[in-house]
Amino acid sequence: MNPATAPAPTRRLRADAARNQQRIVAAARALFADHGLEITLDDVAERAGVGVGTVYRRFSNKKELIAEVFEQNVTEFAVAAEAAAAHPDPWLGLVQFFEYACTHLATNRGFSEVMLELEEDLERFTSVRDRIKPTIAAVIDRAAESGALAPGVEPSDFFALINMVDAVAAFSKPVNPSTWKRYMAIALNGVRSDAVPRQTLDVPPLTDDEVERAKTFVCTGRRK
Template sequence: MSSPDGQDCRGLRADAESNRRRIIAAAQQVFGERGVSAPLTEVADRAGVGIATLYRRFPTRKALVEEAFEDAFAGYDASADMALAEEDPWEAFAGLVERMGALQAENRGFTHLIQSSVPLGHRRDGRRERTYRKTVEVIDRARAAGAIRDDVTPEDLPVLSFALAGILEVTRDDLPDAWRRHVAYFLAGCRPEAPATLPPAPAPLHLQRAMLRSGRRRQQR
């Protein structure tokens, strides 16, 4: 079957799919290097397509971000489900924290994404919000069982994510597993027998502001 100008429609579809794959691969690379607020012109250049082609495939930044990190989103949500399925409250909490660290280590762009303010709409049916609620449930269950100290809060995990992002930035090439030691320190400090009194947990509003500022700084680099 041919288009009005004589081109084979299957060829057009193949070209469009090839462009889509190149754009997604380029977005993962650029967002990993510069954060999810990086210029889309840079993504198009890296993919070897024009900016108009990028926008035909992905009309908004949100659409491109969601597609580029679909697998990472799925892994993040699956990690929370695995934690909820674990009977032992400590193993559930520790396993979730370790898997979150592994996701950051495997996907640098996803590290930037979970710290960003890029609005993710209803296409993923509120997956990030649902995953957050699951994480809160894991923490609440561990606290109620006495498996972690009473002052551990859900806001501690985004702060850990900031710390891991910095560690990964410096050690990724030479010490790719250095982040695991920091996670182990964090988990040891969450044990109920940990003696030190913690400073107050960050307020959710202040944490959100910090994430916004972090995204803006990364965009300005």
């Protein structure tokens, strides 16, 4: 074999492997977002259009794949927080990040489940928190210093509010997947100062029938 030609197939295999990994991770992200963490690597392989063996060559188990997807999500959160901190209007920067966080959690079932699991893994949870918390605090502090926040509102309040909106999203998703946007606006109206215009409530509340149907879904899920 001519040594000069030997590296070519190696480079091609590396490129193929990189493309397969991107397809696998993209498929896993979509499946985790839609179905949570109960999916299998077989599901991922089918969605990515590759063999199961290819998935196992890149990730020895589902936990490794979850970690890769979660790392991408955290990186995107960090980028969103940095963009909000750089917004020329402190209040709009805060709104931008709050809407991003609520949207991401409300539409990504897997991310919410991983965050709940991380609370049991103190070291990893602390690492994630410490990575993004300072930037988020800076976003909120800028809004407070500009007079846009009501007195007494603290950065930790926003973590609670985001989780509250996420809980509404989880409850209402089976019957009305857009309702959470109403409560995101209500939450922002609750922390803003009188100097800042209120968010409009463009999304109506759940109807009585939708509330009853949502309760049915919750009860059915608990019995399973």
